[in-house]
Amino acid sequence: MTIVRREVWSLENEQAWHPILHAYALAVQEMRARPAHDPTSWRYQAAVHATTDRPDKFRNQCQHNSWFFLSWHRAYLHYFELIVRDIVKKLPDGEVDDETREGWALPYWGYDRGDAQRVLPPSFRQPTLRDGVTPNPLRIAQRDAGINAGTTRLTVGDASSVAALAETVFTSPPDGASTAFGGAKTPPNHFRESQLAVPGTLEIVPHGQVHNRVGPFMRSFDTAPLDPIFWLHHANIDNIWTRWGGPDPTDTAWLDQTFDFHDANGTPTTSTAEEVRETTSLGYLYDDAGPVPGPLEADMSPHERDVPDRPAELIGETADDITLAGNATRAAVAVGTPSGPLSTAEEAAPTRVYLTVDDVRGPVAPSITYNVYLHAPDQDPTTEDDFFVGPINFFGVEQTARADTDHGGLRFAFDITDLYQRLRDAGRWGDEMTVSFLPVEAETVPPDQRDDIGADQAEVAEAATEDLASAPVDVGRVGVYVQ
Amino acid sequence: MSAAPVAPERPAWWVRLDWYHPEWTLGVVTVLAWAILVLAHGATSSGVVPVDGMPAMPGMDHGDAAASTAPTVSAWATGVGLWLVMAAAMMLPSLRTAMRTTSLTSRWNRRHRAAWLLAAGYLTVWAIPGLAVVTVLSVVPWTPPVWVTGVLLLVAAAWVATPVRRDSLAACHRTRRVPGQGRRADAACAREGVRLGLACVGTCWLIMLAATLATHDVLLMAVLTVVVVAEKVVEDRRRRLPAWTAGTLVVLAFGVFFL
Numbered sequence: 001m002t003i004v005r006r007e008v009w010s011l012e013n014e015q016a017w018h019p020i021l022h023a024y025a026l027a028v029q030e031m032r033a034r035p036a037h038d039p040t041s042w043r044y045q046a047a048v049h050a051t052t053d054r055p056d057k058f059r060n061q062c063q064h065n066s067w068f069f070l071s072w073h074r075a076y077l078h079y080f081e082l083i084v085r086d087i088v089k090k091l092p093d094g095e096v097d098d099e100t101r102e103g104w105a106l107p108y109w110g111y112d113r114g115d116a117q118r119v120l121p122p123s124f125r126q127p128t129l130r131d132g133v134t135p136n137p138l139r140i141a142q143r144d145a146g147i148n149a150g151t152t153r154l155t156v157g158d159a160s161s162v163a164a165l166a167e168t169v170f171t172s173p174p175d176g177a178s179t180a181f182g183g184a185k186t187p188p189n190h191f192r193e194s195q196l197a198v199p200g201t202l203e204i205v206p207h208g209q210v211h212n213r214v215g216p217f218m219r220s221f222d223t224a225p226l227d228p229i230f231w232l233h234h235a236n237i238d239n240i241w242t243r244w245g246g247p248d249p250t251d252t253a254w255l256d257q258t259f260d261f262h263d264a265n266g267t268p269t270t271s272t273a274e275e276v277r278e279t280t281s282l283g284y285l286y287d288d289a290g291p292v293p294g295p296l297e298a299d300m301s302p303h304e305r306d307v308p309d310r311p312a313e314l315i316g317e318t319a320d321d322i323t324l325a326g327n328a329t330r331a332a333v334a335v336g337t338p339s340g341p342l343s344t345a346e347e348a349a350p351t352r353v354y355l356t357v358d359d360v361r362g363p364v365a366p367s368i369t370y371n372v373y374l375h376a377p378d379q380d381p382t383t384e385d386d387f388f389v390g391p392i393n394f395f396g397v398e399q400t401a402r403a404d405t406d407h408g409g410l411r412f413a414f415d416i417t418d419l420y421q422r423l424r425d426a427g428r429w430g431d432e433m434t435v436s437f438l439p440v441e442a443e444t445v446p447p448d449q450r451d452d453i454g455a456d457q458a459e460v461a462e463a464a465t466e467d468l469a470s471a472p473v474d475v476g477r478v479g480v481y482v483q
Numbered sequence: 484m485s486a487a488p489v490a491p492e493r494p495a496w497w498v499r500l501d502w503y504h505p506e507w508t509l510g511v512v513t514v515l516a517w518a519i520l521v522l523a524h525g526a527t528s529s530g531v532v533p534v535d536g537m538p539a540m541p542g543m544d545h546g547d548a549a550a551s552t553a554p555t556v557s558a559w560a561t562g563v564g565l566w567l568v569m570a571a572a573m574m575l576p577s578l579r580t581a582m583r584t585t586s587l588t589s590r591w592n593r594r595h596r597a598a599w600l601l602a603a604g605y606l607t608v609w610a611i612p613g614l615a616v617v618t619v620l621s622v623v624p625w626t627p628p629v630w631v632t633g634v635l636l637l638v639a640a641a642w643v644a645t646p647v648r649r650d651s652l653a654a655c656h657r658t659r660r661v662p663g664q665g666r667r668a669d670a671a672c673a674r675e676g677v678r679l680g681l682a683c684v685g686t687c688w689l690i691m692l693a694a695t696l697a698t699h700d701v702l703l704m705a706v707l708t709v710v711v712v713a714e715k716v717v718e719d720r721r722r723r724l725p726a727w728t729a730g731t732l733v734v735l736a737f738g739v740f741f742l
Contacts (some may be wrong), residue, residue: 063587176588178659187718194718195584195658203705265510309493310503313591317663334664340591341494341502358588358660404649406656 002280003105005239008121008232008289011107017130019085019100020107021123021138026095027087027139028228034398039262040083042226048076048261050190050221058198058268062221065197065394065411066189067171067182067249070241071273072259073234079230079261079269081106084470086264105284108235111159112206118154118285119445120147120214124229125454138228139454143215144367149455152442157371157391158209161240164202169307170249171200177312177354177481179415182243188257189217191221192400193406198413202244203390212369212393213442216468219365221396236330238279239286248277308483310341314482316433323357324370324437326470333479334431338482343413350482353420355389355435359409359476362400366471370437374416375423386422389415391440394473416480435478441469503596505586506579509602516572523565524701559621566613566695570606573694573708574683575654577715578605584658585672597661597672604676608684609691616695629739632697636736639689651685653724654678655715687711690732692713697739706735713718 011018034041039058047059055061063072068270073430088104095482105340109461111118123139125148139148164181171185172178174196187193199208210233220355224230249255255274279285316335323329337343342350355374359375376387392412400409423429500507569618582598588598642648661671690711694704710731714724 070613175503176584189718193656197578210572309707311587314588314663316544316591316659321660336590336664338591404646404653406653407658408659477662479663 001283003103003284004287005105005235005284006107007110007113007117007465008107008123009110009113010118010287012121012123016274017123018124020104020323021121022130023088023091023096023100023257024084024228025102025123025129025136025138027084028089030087030160031083031401032137038406039266040086040264045080045083046223047224051223052222058262060190061259063189063259064191064203065183065199066186066194066255067180067184067200067254068186068188068202068259068273069183070202070238071257071276074241074276074279074282075259075271076240077106077231077234078271078276078284079263081284082264084279090303092360106235107232108286109229109232110236110239112121112161112236112240113211116449117154118156118159118257118443119150120151120153120330121232122228122451125150125457127454128416140217140227142217142223144213146444147214150450150453151445151455153445154210154213155207155440155443157205157440158213158369159206161202161206161243163205163390164200164240165244166244167201167244170246171254172198172307173311173470174198175312175412176358176411176477177314177415178307178355179354179483181243182249185251188259191396191405191407195408198411201415202237202240204234204412204414206240207233208393209369209391211395212365212367215367216365219395220398221368224395235376239288242279242286243288249273252345256258288366304482308345310345312354312481312483313338313340313342314479314481318435318478322437322475322478323472323473324366324439325472326368326439328368328439329437331435331436333478335429335431335433335480342482349424350417350420351412352415352483353417354481354483355414355416356477356479356481357392357475358410358479359411360392360394360397360473361400361409361476362471362473363393364468364471365397366473367468368439368441369393370439372414373436373438374419375428375433384468387419389416389419389435392437397473409474433480437475437476439470488497504583506583506598508595508599509579509582512571513576516568516575519568521701521703522573522679553702559617562617562621563610563613566617567606567610569694569704570609570613570691573691573704573711574609574687575602575606576708576712577683578602578679578719579712580656581675586660588660589668589672590663591649593664593668599670601676601679604673604678604679605683606676608677608680612688612691616676616692627696629697632693632700632703632741633650633736635689635693635696636732636739639693640732640736642689642727643725643732648686649725651682652714654682655686683700683715686714701741702733720740 003337011020028042031040031042036043038044047053051060063069085104089101090385093406108120126139129136134395157439167179169180171318172180174184174186174194176196176198177268180200181202183203184194184197186197189197190300212219214227214229218230219229256272257447258270258272260268260270276282311421315338316333318331318333322331357372371391373387373388376388396411400407420429582601585601586594586598659675662668662677690707694707697703710728714728717724
């Protein structure tokens, strides 16, 4: 039987406490009650993503900054869904109907579909379950206050899948600069073992942006899956993969890579990318099909140019560390001319131009994100989008402060070929460019669009959110590469 | 009718090797260092060179011929040089990832310079314990019994389980982007090499000491090199490597004891 994963707001709009969401809440409650060593427990499932407590071949295995990002998370969600469905099947008759019991599927948070969908769904903000008494397991305090109150929401830039869907290749060589839809071609890469890898465009936005925006649990590797919205967020990332029109890798290194999980009975099992490449192989579909263009904050036209068969070459970089502490920050980028393969290539202009933000470090992720601009003439919001490079977020940045982990810092890469061309055409591409970081907070929901669900409990977390907003992070270097 | 576009000619393999693997020079230097080690070992085994075995340190008692040899400045200098050759042979290959990363993320015309400045900083750190060991052995003639190497390998295996060693190994894996140009870039590359060297000493000092005292055993050095390089370079399922390292060191220790 093929089950259908539905968009969570479509469920919410059908009825408050839709049976699928009510069943999910009860399953979360049940999983939380199970002991941490039980592979089907809430805490164990979170540890599968990341943990410092006795990591093994099952735990602390999430894949990021790698072409395994999508395949690993698809398998992770699949086994989680099996566990939840198994619990749902055993729920008492009064709590769940037969249709839900047989066909329960993990909903997805389709935040890239419109303004209303960028708000955290009501079932995740309600203080209590539908009985009005039982505390709601889907609402956790470890979210930013406005998000939990429904008074703020993801920004258009956080939620957009357009840049990701515009990528034409799934993977890129791990060269520190090249962008792709699914991530750099690396061995299994939990965080940043591969020193040259950069995340795929989808992993940066909306994936990382949404993690950053929702709250402190979602901003940390170890705690993100403890927020019930994590699973719906990743279901949407998985959904975007199904909507992407490009070809998946056919390389056996990707297809045959195995990862270890537990099924609904707690029995060890393995998955390969080949086994999870088609969602129908796993017994599910999404309730939509085909690309769904989202609103654009910036003009990111599709990258329909080929990727040339030559390495990307650094031609410009900042000189010193840049500290981001909640304010607009600018730094000079000294830019030269290519002296490598491009200098002898037949074509006069680079086929692709990239901007990288490297070695981002900090002990705690700020609740704000930053938009990066190149050579914006001013900080007028009406002109900045012409110079928009991309957003950076801090999901997992706390890992960079640990002595026992391998990574020197978060890394981001953006294709700025169109921006480069515009600056060239305008005569503004020179030997000293300016990179700007502008802080971005969650978007305020207009009062007439609020539902006030959860608003009465918002003050509790407000102070903590404010403290985290401008937590400082350091950027090691901004680089400009041509290919 | 227009002519069909002609695909650009694919560059020669060696051009592409330099494009994508600028750290290839590391391979050349490593091979040379091992060649020197093996040749020197052969020479000392045949009695051409009075110092018996590699990397035998001046002052170490190497049997009848060496026992009567008083320490000299030239012998001391040779010992230091041999230590550096041994460090280059055993430790430099483990710098492959850092050198490649630094090369590929540096300006094109600085790729090799950046990588080798990093390597120079790294070897400078390794030279310091080398100077200490060679100097001590210059003034205190001593032929370490074989069991000392075995014990050192066992201690090295235990060291693998310590938090200090775990953190040092993690630091070995970390790389940072360096500035692009000028003396600032040179200094940053050298500093990065020093940082990696310190982390590597913290990780491998017992292994290196065991290899140093195992004066007759190039094969042991080769196996230890594989262990060191694997821990630094392998990315796939990296967290399992320390267990393999400790197990290999225990096996080698027993090999030293009983073979």
